[in-house]
Structure formats: C-alpha cells, structure tokens
Amino acid sequence: MSTFWNKLTASLRAFNCSRSGNVAITFAIATLPVIGAVGAAVDYSRANSVKAAMQAALDSTALMLSRDAATVTDAQLQTKAKNYFLAMFNRPDANSIVISASYSATGGSQVTVDGQANVPTALMSAVGYDYITVKGTATSKWGSERLRVALVLDVTGSMSSDGKMTAMKTATKNLISQLKGAAAVNGDVYVSIVPFNKDVNVGSSNYNASWIDWEDWDDDNGYDSSTTTCTTTKTGKNGKSTKKCTTSTTWVPYNHNTWNGCITDRDQNYDQNVTAPSGSKTANPSPYWPAEQFDSCPKAMMGLTYDWTALNNLVDSLQPVGNTNQPIGLVWGWQSLVGGGPLTAPAKDSNYKYKEIIILLSDGMNTENRWSGSQTQIDKRMYDSSKGGIGTCANAKAAGIEIYSIQVNTGNDPTSTVMQNCASNSDKFFMLTSASAIVTTFSTIGTNLTKLRVAK
Numbered sequence: 001m002s003t004f005w006n007k008l009t010a011s012l013r014a015f016n017c018s019r020s021g022n023v024a025i026t027f028a029i030a031t032l033p034v035i036g037a038v039g040a041a042v043d044y045s046r047a048n049s050v051k052a053a054m055q056a057a058l059d060s061t062a063l064m065l066s067r068d069a070a071t072v073t074d075a076q077l078q079t080k081a082k083n084y085f086l087a088m089f090n091r092p093d094a095n096s097i098v099i100s101a102s103y104s105a106t107g108g109s110q111v112t113v114d115g116q117a118n119v120p121t122a123l124m125s126a127v128g129y130d131y132i133t134v135k136g137t138a139t140s141k142w143g144s145e146r147l148r149v150a151l152v153l154d155v156t157g158s159m160s161s162d163g164k165m166t167a168m169k170t171a172t173k174n175l176i177s178q179l180k181g182a183a184a185v186n187g188d189v190y191v192s193i194v195p196f197n198k199d200v201n202v203g204s205s206n207y208n209a210s211w212i213d214w215e216d217w218d219d220d221n222g223y224d225s226s227t228t229t230c231t232t233t234k235t236g237k238n239g240k241s242t243k244k245c246t247t248s249t250t251w252v253p254y255n256h257n258t259w260n261g262c263i264t265d266r267d268q269n270y271d272q273n274v275t276a277p278s279g280s281k282t283a284n285p286s287p288y289w290p291a292e293q294f295d296s297c298p299k300a301m302m303g304l305t306y307d308w309t310a311l312n313n314l315v316d317s318l319q320p321v322g323n324t325n326q327p328i329g330l331v332w333g334w335q336s337l338v339g340g341g342p343l344t345a346p347a348k349d350s351n352y353k354y355k356e357i358i359i360l361l362s363d364g365m366n367t368e369n370r371w372s373g374s375q376t377q378i379d380k381r382m383y384d385s386s387k388g389g390i391g392t393c394a395n396a397k398a399a400g401i402e403i404y405s406i407q408v409n410t411g412n413d414p415t416s417t418v419m420q421n422c423a424s425n426s427d428k429f430f431m432l433t434s435a436s437a438i439v440t441t442f443s444t445i446g447t448n449l450t451k452l453r454v455a456k
Contacts, residue, residue: 043121043132050094050119051134057089058115061101062140065111069103070184077101081113094119094134106351109184110141145353147189147449148304148345149179150333153318154362154408155195155298160320162410164363167435171442172315175359178443180308182450189450190304190346192336193314196329197322198368199292201300202342204261211277211341212263213288218253221293225252262297263289265328265370271381272327272392274335274399289341290370296322303336303343323368326360327382327392330403330422333358334396356401359445361438363408365416379418393422404445406430408438 061084069077081101089097094117101113118131151172159165176191183189194200206212230245265271267286277287298321302314337356339345348354366378383391397403405419405428415431423429430441 043119043124043129046093046122047119047132047134050091050117051136053089053091054094054115054117054134055136055138057085058113058136058138060088061085061099062111062113062138065101065103065113066109066140066184067181068184069101069111070105070109074103077103085113085115091117105185109188110139112137112139145355146187146349147179147182147355147357148191148337149189149357149359149449150192150194150304150336151175152194152196152329152333152358152360154197154324154326154329154364155318155320156197156322156324156362156364157296157320158324158364158411163435164408164410164438165318165320167438168361168408169315169318171439173312174439175442175446176308176311176315178446178450180306183306186306187346190306191311192302192304192333192343193311194301194329194332194336195298195314195318196325196332197296197298198325198328199262199264199294199297199322200328200332201261201297202263202289203300204257204259206261206342207256207259209342210281211289213281213285213290214253214256215285215290217256217259217291217293219251221258222251222253224249226250256291259291260293260297261300262292262294263328264292264294265325265381266290268371268381271331271370272390273395274331274338274340276340294322298322301332301336301343303339304345324362324364324366325369325378326362326366326419327369327378329362330358330360330382330396331392333360334392334399334401337401355449357404357449358396358401359404359406359442360419360422361406361408362416362419363410364413366418383418383421385417385421389421393418397424402428404428404430406432406438406441408432408435410435 061081064084065077065081072080078101082099085099086097096118098116099113101111103109103111114135114137116133116135118133120131121129153168153172155165159168179189179191226247226249228245228247230243232241232243234241266289270287275287277289279287281288299314299317299319302311305311335341336343337345337358365375366382367373367375369378369381372378380386381391383389383393393403402424403422405423407416407419407430409415409431410433420429432438432441
C-alpha cells in the first residue's frame, strides 16, 4: 500500500510538472470566443435582415395610414397600423411584435409608426442571449405643405378635333379626384379652373363691379337714338308757314346687365401682372379689366375652392370655341392664386408652407388677343426671350408660381418655344402627340403634386 501511494504521488507530481499537450488545451480554450463570435455574427445577421424587412413595412404602413389618419379615432388608427404592418411583414422568425401609431396635425399633418420585435437566437443562447430585439420607426409628413392649383384650360375651337376636348375633360376630372384624395382636411388643397380662348369669362353677375372698365364695351354695344326737332316760321305778306326739322343721333349704350361676362386683355403692361386696379378709372383706366361682348365667350372661370362637385360640373360644361390667347389664360390662372377682381384667395395659415401651381394646357399656337392676330406679338406678351425673358410667365415664376405647360400637338405643329420657356423647368414642359396622352400626363403631374414622403 505504501508503494502504491508513493507511485501515485510521484505520478501526480510528474503530471503537474508536465508540459506535454499544452497547445491542444490552449487551442480548445481559445476556440470558445471564436465560436461565440461566429454565433453572434450569424444571429445578428438574421436580426438585421428582420430589421430591414420591418423598416420597409413600417414605411409602407406610415404612407397607407396618412390617407385617413385625420378622420379616424386613435383606437382605429392603432388597429389599422397593426393590420397594414402584418399584411406586409412576413417574417416567421420574428415574434412578440408590437406596433404603435400616432397622428399629429401641429404644423402640418404627420403619422409616426413605431415597431418592435424579438428574433430568437440560434447560437447566442448558449451564452445566455435567447433573443435579439429589433426596432424601427417611420414618419410620413404631408400636411406641412398645402397645395393651390390653377388649371388653365384651352377651350378654343381646335380642341374639338382628334378627341382632345373629351380627353381633357377626363384628365381634368381624374386630376381633381387625385387632388381631393390628397387632402386630409378641407383646405389642404384648393383648385381653380380658368377656361380660356381669346378672352376669359369672369361671370356676368359682376356687371356692377367697380373693377370693370366699360369704356370700350359702351362704345361697341348700344344703339343710335334719334331725336327730331322742328321749327315753324312765317314768311311773306300772307304769313306763309315754313316748317324745318332737324334730326340728331345719340349713341346709347346697352344696359350693363346684358353683358355676357367676357374680359379681354388689360392695357399693356398690366396684362402681364396681377396688380390690383386702383386710382381714378376716368383718369387712368389701364389697371382695370376691360369688358368685351365676345360672341364666343367661354364658360365662366371658378376661383380657388374645394367644392369638388362644382369643379367637376364646370369641366363637364366646357365647349370648344374661339381663337387662342394663352397669355390671358395664364395671367388669370395666376390671378386666381392671389385673388383679385371676382376671385378670392383664401387666407394662408402661417403654420403651413404653400405650393402654388399653374397647369397650362393648350393645343396650338397663339392666334388672337386684344391687339393683334400675330403669333409673334402675342407670344412676346407671354414670354419675350429677345429681351432676356420678360412677360407674364417670367413675372409669375418670379413671384414663386410653379408652372407646368402642356402642348397637345396632334396636327404636326412645331414645338411651342413660348410654352417651353414658360414652364418652370424642362421636366415641366410636355409635348403630347395624341389626345390620350393628356390623361396620362395629368395623372403623372397629379402623382408628383400629391405624393407623400417618408420623412424618416
């Protein structure tokens, strides 16, 4: 027994002093953190994949909720948020999903959607981590920028050909529907419609308005009133009577209530701006809008409104007649955005930013205005590139108005240089060669104007 214990003690002492196999032991111990790091990388990679899918679903959910967030209760908003999210988030490897949404109208409308989920680990559980929590958030903003859109529509006689008038009506009503859908609350979007040919129609009910200049209208619309005056004189011994009559003619203007509502161009250069009439009309009628009894007077314009039914009814009533004067349509589109004359622009709220748009559609070249039948002369009133770019278009753009111009060219006309120059930039000028393209172009513009954005 003594010998056994001596040998065992010697063996243990030898084992303690031995250095054989040390590399293997060290390597085994060193592999533990390596294996842990590899496991963490695998689990984190899977968690990041879930996080990316979650963020995409949160972005889509925020955009979807923005359509009706202002009109639902908070409980309904939470339910919609969860349903939208789960419909788009298909990751079985995520559990304990929590989705919450909030809506705010302070300084503009926005929806914020927050999400959280747990992703079970495969390898990190060995070191005590059973899951990785992933989070995301998305905010959709749309109410901080309000839209005011003036639709300046050519209703001249040539619009009757190639289905252009029908296509324009369809396109305009579709656009009105898009704009209506972008408004979370009344006032987010206002729309005006200005039909034009040679003139525009401000509404015959305004015949007593102080801003109308009647001088030319009175000269052109009336009748001659004749007055005969006779005198009798006696001559000769017999006192023979001689009667002499004279007739005088006086021009009598018709009553202004017979006016059809048409307005022609203001005196130059008031025709290129939206300066309000002021001063003595007798001494200086130039700032005032001259009435004209134009036989082909278009339908009366409609100022900024969100009465979507009335806007659609006006579109339905449009008829093609008359010659083309794009400058008068353009300046009245601008006038509708700022107010003046028969038009009222609603007051702006300082809590919002405003985007003011003119969409000008015409199918041909300018052919007639108050002074001329020369396309060149009319174009210069609209945009005169020979003088460095002056005119109605330049003035409107300088005032912060964004202009889209659309030339509907189904008759192989040359590209309208003045409409190209009038657009705010090159991607806002559209040359269309078919009537059907009006519908798709208006849809493209509407999408651009009303698209929501994920803010973060």
